[in-house]
Amino acid sequence: MTAVDNTQNPARSDEGAIARFLRATEIDARMLGMVAALLIIWVGFDIYSGFLRDGEGLFGGSFLTPRNLWILLVQTSSIAVMTTGMVLIIVMRHIDLSVGSILGFTSVCIATMQVFWLGPMLGVGHPSIWIVTLILGLLLGGAIGAFHGTLIAYLGIPSFIVTLGGLIVWRGAAWAVIRGETVAPMDKNFKLIGGGISGITPGSIGATASWILGAVICAAIIYAIYNNRVQRKRFNFPQRPMWAEYFLAITGCILALGVTWLVNSYYWPKGVVDRYVQATGIEVPPEGINIAFGYSVPVLIAMGVGLGMSFLATRTRFGRYVYATGGNPEAAELAGVNTKKLTVMIFALMGVLAAISASISSARLDSATNALGQFDELYVIAAAVIGGTSLAGGLGTIYGAMLGALVMQSLQSGMTLLNFESATKDIVVGCVLVFAVFVDQVYRRRVK
Amino acid sequence: MNRKFLTLAAGALMLGMSSMSAQAAGKNICVSWKTFQEERWKTDEAAIKAVVEAAGNKYVSADAQGSAAKQLTDIEGLITQGCNVILVVAFDSDAILPAFQAAADAGVKMISYDVLVEHPDALYVTFDNVGVGRLMAKTMLEKGKSEGDFAFIKGDKGDPNATFLFQGIMEVLKPNMDAGKIKNVCETFTDGWKPDAAQKNMEQCLTSVNNKVDAVISQNDGMAGGVVAALEAQGLAGTVPVTGQDGDKAALNRVALGTQLVSVWKDARVLGKAAAEFANLIADGKAATELPGVGKFSGGAKGVEVNAVLIPPNPITRDNLSDVIDGGWISKEEACAGVAAGSVAACN
Incomplete structure (x- = not known):
């Protein structure tokens, strides 16, 4: 045995092509694993559904069609928005079990304001209704969250207990507001937040705007990579090899433009086009009219929230404090972080996010019921955990959690598409949750 | 003694x-x-x-x-x-x-x-209660569709009522199903009878059969709301009849608007x-x-x-909407909100 050479990282000499690739591009292997799992799930569902019924999917099924993927993204958005906050809460070594109930309560309040107060007062469909109720809803969600946070931080009640109480209290409060009735219909402008079609106004931005957005995202990726390189040079940090930079830029752009192409390939259904033709009185060319949906509003909201929260988590003092406190609360406190204030802020943020989800869900359903958002807390926590958030605190990423939400929703939508029994669905989703965490643990141990 | x-x-x-x-x-x-x-x-x-x-x-x-x-x-x-x-x-x-x-x-x-x-x-x-299911199906056959592709949105799998209802529904539809007139294209339970879950189920159903659904049997009004929202997104609301029960105010409004066929009302x-x-x-x-x-x-x-x-129970359709209004269950304004003048007798 020769002496160990300490000048070189011993892992480098015998690492394989994949490890070298990951090191060069600095891609998180866990995220790559999740993307791979997602692709396997998607392809699997498409092939399977092809056996049952011929479709227009990539592999002859009905899963990998623009339409299904477009709907899948919309279905994921409500949970995805909430997971971004849940990640930070779990990172801070807390938990929030009340998000589903806060969602239910705020959606019922928003709907009540629209249908029973502002509607009759200002006239149904008044252009200010949607924005007023939305802002009040967000404030309400934030206030509830801040209240939970205060109980946790200043009265020292464990977050599990406070939010467990919240889970029960706000569900009851939602019932009490309208005595269990369904409030409908929502304001016609507000409805667009859900991505549905209100009359002939779609809750999506159409083909042109989507292409512009795709191009902007592509440009932003390239700029971010360029800027990153400049900064590293400035501070004398090690650089990624040039090929890796190109690879990342090209992959990012292909992804952004690919998704844009996808959402632009889903056209308005016939019934809506007929209504549009009738309302506008335009001439129908012999080949018919194809109007693309483009990015839907809830998906844009989720993307915006994800971006904002990622920025907050990784680029601001607030975010660094959150991770520092999660890693070691005592050390953070001794270092001068006001962890109590931080706790209140983080729960208030979660409340606001739950209110955003409440707007998406109720707008999408075009009504609000006290049952809205039931069990959502479980899906939100599950998505965060599948996305690599450690329940021990200190670890977790926003994009990982959002991907986790997409994985969960893909499984559920796919199995519904295949007409699986709902008992089977529950069993599969539960097993996947446990399995994902197991794989994550194994990976972490090996990395250490 | x-x-x-x-x-x-x-x-x-x-x-x-x-x-x-x-x-x-x-x-x-x-x-x-x-x-x-x-x-x-x-x-x-x-x-x-x-x-x-x-x-x-x-x-x-x-x-x-x-x-x-x-x-x-x-x-x-x-x-x-x-x-x-x-x-x-x-x-x-x-x-x-x-x-x-x-x-x-x-x-x-x-x-x-x-x-x-x-x-x-x-x-x-x-x-x-079994009769509610029968009434839903009967109203569907008489006033909605009597043949075509049917989707079934059932209630929570843990609730025996969902099964009772389904028995009643099938009892009435069976002759037409056996004759090949009615095809069961989707059939799902809905967690907790939740409207948003029903909406997702209906969206997946429509995707899987490429919108070829002629009628939807939803087991209650809340879920019917989710179903109608899913149909609306495909421009099908109003053309595909949907059933429900409970006499929910929102559902009675949908009955007046024509996006829901019937709400079986247990007064x-x-x-x-x-x-x-x-x-x-x-x-x-x-x-x-x-x-x-x-x-x-x-x-x-x-x-x-x-x-x-x-x-x-009383199946409330557009034709007898006045039953719920005259009975004081719902005000005329609530039931008829957004209804075009003259389209529904009870709203005039």
Whole structure:
């Protein structure tokens, strides 16, 4: 045995092509694993559904069609928005079990304001209704969250207990507001937040705007990579090899433009086009009219929230404090972080996010019921955990959690598409949750 | 002892019979409620009280406050107070059996109201729950679609009602399904009867069959809301008939707007009125078997055969929307919000 050479990282000499690739591009292997799992799930569902019924999917099924993927993204958005906050809460070594109930309560309040107060007062469909109720809803969600946070931080009640109480209290409060009735219909402008079609106004931005957005995202990726390189040079940090930079830029752009192409390939259904033709009185060319949906509003909201929260988590003092406190609360406190204030802020943020989800869900359903958002807390926590958030605190990423939400929703939508029994669905989703965490643990141990 | 009791009972019965034609007043009609926490029982109570007092009888009530033990003592108390007939909304249909036996021993007539109590001497008055399913399907065949691709959005898999409803639905649709006229293209349970879950299920259904759905059987109004939202997104709302039940205000508005075909309505007041009328008749000495519409029912968990009156619910469609408005269940403004003038008779 020769002496160990300490000048070189011993892992480098015998690492394989994949490890070298990951090191060069600095891609998180866990995220790559999740993307791979997602692709396997998607392809699997498409092939399977092809056996049952011929479709227009990539592999002859009905899963990998623009339409299904477009709907899948919309279905994921409500949970995805909430997971971004849940990640930070779990990172801070807390938990929030009340998000589903806060969602239910705020959606019922928003709907009540629209249908029973502002509607009759200002006239149904008044252009200010949607924005007023939305802002009040967000404030309400934030206030509830801040209240939970205060109980946790200043009265020292464990977050599990406070939010467990919240889970029960706000569900009851939602019932009490309208005595269990369904409030409908929502304001016609507000409805667009859900991505549905209100009359002939779609809750999506159409083909042109989507292409512009795709191009902007592509440009932003390239700029971010360029800027990153400049900064590293400035501070004398090690650089990624040039090929890796190109690879990342090209992959990012292909992804952004690919998704844009996808959402632009889903056209308005016939019934809506007929209504549009009738309302506008335009001439129908012999080949018919194809109007693309483009990015839907809830998906844009989720993307915006994800971006904002990622920025907050990784680029601001607030975010660094959150991770520092999660890693070691005592050390953070001794270092001068006001962890109590931080706790209140983080729960208030979660409340606001739950209110955003409440707007998406109720707008999408075009009504609000006290049952809205039931069990959502479980899906939100599950998505965060599948996305690599450690329940021990200190670890977790926003994009990982959002991907986790997409994985969960893909499984559920796919199995519904295949007409699986709902008992089977529950069993599969539960097993996947446990399995994902197991794989994550194994990976972490090996990395250490 | 036994014989003495029987003679006494027979004497009392004869006395009751003879007095029936002469004067039917002055009896005690008692109700043991399981809880007043749920708002609906107040509606039932008002209906029962009105009928009982109109007949000159006395209405006595006890609220068990959601406790099986309190309900037992409540009923014992009611027996001692000299009730002639006791209606019971059982909190726990098994734990209540000793009270039913005590009442039977004391010669007090029992009616299990809305909740089945499997005691052979008790009369069971309820809405016809399997009938709700039958009515949904029947209305679909008569006023919606009688053939084509059908989607079935069922309630929670843990709730036996979802299965009962489905049985009733299938009973009616079966001939057309066997003849190949109706095809079952999607069939899913919906977690917790949640509207948003029903919406997702309907979206996946529409995707899987590329919008080739001609009719949707949704098992309640809340889920129908989710189904209609999913149809709306595909521009199909209003062309695909959707069923529901409960008489939800939002659903009745959809019926008026034409996006939902029917909401099967179980009016608590109709049930209360019917049960109270039966209670009056029984207090006057009429046997349960002589009541109008009475039949045998043995569909409970233990299969005990009881006398039962199953009240048919009212399927509310555009044609009879005035029933709910005139009945004061919903205001005309709520039911007709957004309805084009002249399109629905009840809204004019």
